[in-house]
Amino acid sequence: MDAAISLTVDGEGYRLTVDTRTTLLDALRDRLGNISPKKGCDHGQCGACTVLLDGRRVLACLVLAATVGGAEVTTASGLAEGDTPHPVQRAFLDHDAFQCGYCTPGQVCSAVGMLDEVAAGWPSHATTDLTAEPRLSQAEISERMAGNLCRCAAYVNIVPAIEQAAGEVR
Amino acid sequence: MSDLLRPVAIGRDLVRRDGMDKVTGRARYAYEADVPNASYCRLVQTTVARGRVEAMHTDAARQVDGVRAVITPFTAESLHTDGGELAVLQDQEIAFRGQVIGLVVADTAEAALRAAELVEVTCSTAPHDVALSADRDDLYKPEKVNPSYETDTSDGDVDVAMAAAEVTVEQTYTTAMYHNNPLEPHATTAFWDGEHLTVWDSTQGVHPTRAVLADLFDLDKEHVRVICPYVGGGFGSKGEPHVHVVLAAMAARAVPGRHVKLALTRQQMFSLAGHRTPTIQRMRLAADRIGHLSGIAIDVVEHTAKMKEYAEQTGVPTRMMYAAPNRATTHRLAALDVPAPSWMRAPGECPGMFGPEVAMDELAEALGIDPIELRIRNEPDVDPETGHPFSSRNLVTCLREGAARFGWADRDPRPRAREEDGWYVGTGVASSVYPVNRMAESTATIRFERGAYVVEIGAADLGTGTWTTLAQIAADALGVDVEDVSVRIGDTRYPVASVAGGSSGMTTWGSAVVNAARAFRDKHGSAPADGAEADGSTEDNPATEQYAMYAFGAQFVEAHVHRDTGEIRVPRLLGVFAAGRIINPRTARSQFIGGMTMGLSMALHENSVLDPRHGHVVNHDLAEYHITTCADVTDIEATWLDEHDPHVNPMGTKGIGEIGIVGTAAAVVNAVHHAIGIRVRDLPVTLDKLLPGL
Ligand code: FES
Numbered sequence: 001m002d003a004a005i006s007l008t009v010d011g012e013g014y015r016l017t018v019d020t021r022t023t024l025l026d027a028l029r030d031r032l033g034n035i036s037p038k039k040g041c042d043h044g045q046c047g048a049c050t051v052l053l054d055g056r057r058v059l060a061c062l063v064l065a066a067t068v069g070g071a072e073v074t075t076a077s078g079l080a081e082g083d084t085p086h087p088v089q090r091a092f093l094d095h096d097a098f099q100c101g102y103c104t105p106g107q108v109c110s111a112v113g114m115l116d117e118v119a120a121g122w123p124s125h126a127t128t129d130l131t132a133e134p135r136l137s138q139a140e141i142s143e144r145m146a147g148n149l150c151r152c153a154a155y156v157n158i159v160p161a162i163e164q165a166a167g168e169v170r
Numbered sequence: 171m172s173d174l175l176r177p178v179a180i181g182r183d184l185v186r187r188d189g190m191d192k193v194t195g196r197a198r199y200a201y202e203a204d205v206p207n208a209s210y211c212r213l214v215q216t217t218v219a220r221g222r223v224e225a226m227h228t229d230a231a232r233q234v235d236g237v238r239a240v241i242t243p244f245t246a247e248s249l250h251t252d253g254g255e256l257a258v259l260q261d262q263e264i265a266f267r268g269q270v271i272g273l274v275v276a277d278t279a280e281a282a283l284r285a286a287e288l289v290e291v292t293c294s295t296a297p298h299d300v301a302l303s304a305d306r307d308d309l310y311k312p313e314k315v316n317p318s319y320e321t322d323t324s325d326g327d328v329d330v331a332m333a334a335a336e337v338t339v340e341q342t343y344t345t346a347m348y349h350n351n352p353l354e355p356h357a358t359t360a361f362w363d364g365e366h367l368t369v370w371d372s373t374q375g376v377h378p379t380r381a382v383l384a385d386l387f388d389l390d391k392e393h394v395r396v397i398c399p400y401v402g403g404g405f406g407s408k409g410e411p412h413v414h415v416v417l418a419a420m421a422a423r424a425v426p427g428r429h430v431k432l433a434l435t436r437q438q439m440f441s442l443a444g445h446r447t448p449t450i451q452r453m454r455l456a457a458d459r460i461g462h463l464s465g466i467a468i469d470v471v472e473h474t475a476k477m478k479e480y481a482e483q484t485g486v487p488t489r490m491m492y493a494a495p496n497r498a499t500t501h502r503l504a505a506l507d508v509p510a511p512s513w514m515r516a517p518g519e520c521p522g523m524f525g526p527e528v529a530m531d532e533l534a535e536a537l538g539i540d541p542i543e544l545r546i547r548n549e550p551d552v553d554p555e556t557g558h559p560f561s562s563r564n565l566v567t568c569l570r571e572g573a574a575r576f577g578w579a580d581r582d583p584r585p586r587a588r589e590e591d592g593w594y595v596g597t598g599v600a601s602s603v604y605p606v607n608r609m610a611e612s613t614a615t616i617r618f619e620r621g622a623y624v625v626e627i628g629a630a631d632l633g634t635g636t637w638t639t640l641a642q643i644a645a646d647a648l649g650v651d652v653e654d655v656s657v658r659i660g661d662t663r664y665p666v667a668s669v670a671g672g673s674s675g676m677t678t679w680g681s682a683v684v685n686a687a688r689a690f691r692d693k694h695g696s697a698p699a700d701g702a703e704a705d706g707s708t709e710d711n712p713a714t715e716q717y718a719m720y721a722f723g724a725q726f727v728e729a730h731v732h733r734d735t736g737e738i739r740v741p742r743l744l745g746v747f748a749a750g751r752i753i754n755p756r757t758a759r760s761q762f763i764g765g766m767t768m769g770l771s772m773a774l775h776e777n778s779v780l781d782p783r784h785g786h787v788v789n790h791d792l793a794e795y796h797i798t799t800c801a802d803v804t805d806i807e808a809t810w811l812d813e814h815d816p817h818v819n820p821m822g823t824k825g826i827g828e829i830g831i832v833g834t835a836a837a838v839v840n841a842v843h844h845a846i847g848i849r850v851r852d853l854p855v856t857l858d859k860l861l862p863g864l
């Protein structure tokens with residue numbers, strides 16, 4: 001069964017017909033040629049496919065493309081303005097917060113979405129005072145980024161990178 | 171060996187050249203090859219661990235809209251092979267659960283998946299056996315252990331040393347079965363143009379992959395091109411081609427004119443992409459009261475696949491690590507109905523420094539000697555195995571420097587001496603080691619093009635930084651600014667290069683680049699004409715016959731164990747390494763901490779659970795095969811000594827991709843023991859192993 005959808009990806013509008021079984025991740029990668037979100041597991045277990053869907057971080061492998069008609073999708077590629085990196089990307093470069101780079105676009109989108117969640121006052125498992133505004137400590141960052149696996153294990157560089165970027169994004 | 175290069179670009183903290191492509195996701199990995207009119211391949215696997223495929227019915231699969239081809243062992247083309255892991259679809263025998271017995275090619279990934287599910291398979295089953303134990307009566311002695319070490323060694327008499335010793339340790343330690351799990355699943359895009367095969371493959375070596383494909387498909391090597399600019403991690407599992415490469419090529423041949431994309435699923439990676447064998451290590455240490463070892467021995471039992479032998483060299487580091495007049499090592503294998511084990515980060519050293527380094531801690535405890543001091547007292551003057559001097563050996567400096575940085579001096583050695591907020595706090599140490607490996611063959615070309623230098627070599631960057639570090643080496647070898655050097659790697663169009671394995675990349679490829687630069691200057695002087703070009707190759711290093719060459723390190727761990735729940739946290743990890751000259755401190759630090767974090771992961775989380783009833787790894791995904799996440803790490807730091815080793819190669823490098831994972835798990839076990847007084851000898855350290863002793 002097919003469904004016709006229109007959506008915006010990294011600022012560009014697309015209309016396409018998708019098999020209703022197609023995930024947003026496969027639609028982006030295989031249909032639209034947007035290779036920025038990566039596929040590490042296809043089961044919502046690694047975070048490599050993280051994109052921003054109407055501003056919120058989602059795992060694109062767990063979203064059916066047919067359900068996102070009218071939505072705005074931003075990938076790590078779209079976060080950069082051409083050759084100018086987004087502050088989170090700049091911070092990842094500064095801190096060498098990656099090696100192989102396969103988890104990286106997902107980490108970057110996840111960090112951008114996560115900083116918005118903190119700004120909106122969403123608590124996490126690491127939040128000690130649920131009545132106060134969450135403060136972006138190391139523990140908060142590492143807890144909130146725990147869904148993005150990095151087998152190269154750049155975590156101790158990712159956390160300070162996000163700390164750096166947090167100052168610039170807000 | 172000639173004088174070391176004068177480091178100008180070498181040693182500089184340069185940002186990765188491929189950084190922007192990676193943080194934006196624009197870097198193109200194997201599956202993402204930009205090709206027209208792609209089709210998609212999906213695999214059919216067995217659900218039994220041993221037996222025979224009797225029949226396969228593919229009609230329903232073929233009727234799925236968009237299906238272009240279905241291949242089974244009854245229809246597949248014949249490969250040029252006499253069996254083994256890559257002889258896929260060549261007969262009806264089933265050697266392990268998850269073996270590929272068919273493939274489907276379709277216009278869309280969805281159609282391929284649906285069709286693969288519709289393939290009907292009839293199998294006869296035979297009893298299988300996947301249970302490793304040291305008591306099996308069919309253990310055998312392999313001829314060599316990976317890659318070509320002696321299987322057993324013996325000097326003096328360890329039994330006599332044990333009988334005469336004032337203090338002994340005799341314990342058995344086990345490490346689990348592990349899966350490399352690079353974040354990028356193994357993937358290939360394949361295309362045939364007549365008798366020319368092109369594959370975009372996620373591999374640690376485009377040239378070795380080409381050689382294997384040329385053999386299997388009986389092609390002239392020049393007719394096979396392998397392309398791989400980026401690798402989404404490999405950790406050994408992309409070191410040798412696995413069946414997906416062959417299957418992608420077979421699939422592409424079935425749909426002429428079309429490119430076929432094949433990516434393993436995460437679940438398939440647990441049966442088709444190699445793994446590290448579980449190991450059982452019986453350790454014996456004999457010592458006098460002041461802690462001098464008179465004997466050290468390790469007897470290793472591990473598994474291999476019936477289909478293909480791979481003998482992990484787990485006992486090898488015990489041969490050279492500490493001075494002891496009586497030494498023995500053995501390896502025995504159980505051949506099981508499992509997928510072929512293979513390389514995983516620091517094969518040999520990684521599991522093989524677990525038992526010995528925990529045993530040393532147990533000995534230190536028995537003697538009442540500080541574990542750092544015990545190691546220093548057993549520092550050999552020369553390599554105990556060969557009698558050769560070390561080209562450089564700075565383990566003691568690593569231990570001392572680490573102790574100072576970590577704050578070891580005021581440590582109370584008694585377990586449970588420190589408790590903070592309901593957590594017992596302990597610290598532990600272990601040594602690391604990794605050999606300096608050099609591969610036989612690699613060539614680089616350097617060309618002067620429009621005012622700049624271009625280095626071409628078919629090398630790989632798995633995240634290790636090769637794109638950047640080879641430019642640094644070339645710049646210093648040519649005596650030019652690093653900005654004036656560009657590097658081209660990851661394609662068999664560039665000269666032959668060895669696999670990125672054994673931490674050999676910089677030594678091997680770097681030596682080729684240096685020789686190419688020297689040849690270039692000899693031939694073209696310092697004012698070359700546009701298009702001037704020269705080649706250079708890596709060559710044997712006669713110093714390897716005279717010196718034992720290793721990198722060393724010391725790892726320090728702080729572990730917290732909760733008094734009531736047994737929960738384990740590791741808030742602090744410090745590694746100090748002596749690994750020769752560091753080309754790029756930024757990428758080097760990432761490699762060290764990456765290895766250490768993977769070691770932490772091995773210590774606390776990783777464990778592939780083989781179900782003896784069905785013969786497969788039951789926790790075959792990332793929800794159940796746990797690896798360290800961001801929330802598991804707090805403070806991991808790596809640092810290194812300024813080590814000058816004139817013997818290893820012209821750069822003075824020793825290789826750093828693997829040593830970080832060596833010793834970490836032992837240091838964690840030792841720290842947990844110090845925290846709570848419970849010695850866990852079987853990895854991973856999970857709270858169920860601590861609860862009974864709380
Ligand atoms: S690919 Fe979506 S979470 Fe792993």
Ligand code: FES
Pocket residue numbers: 097098099100101102103104149150151152153154353402403633
């Ligand atoms: S950079 Fe390789 S998995 Fe994160």
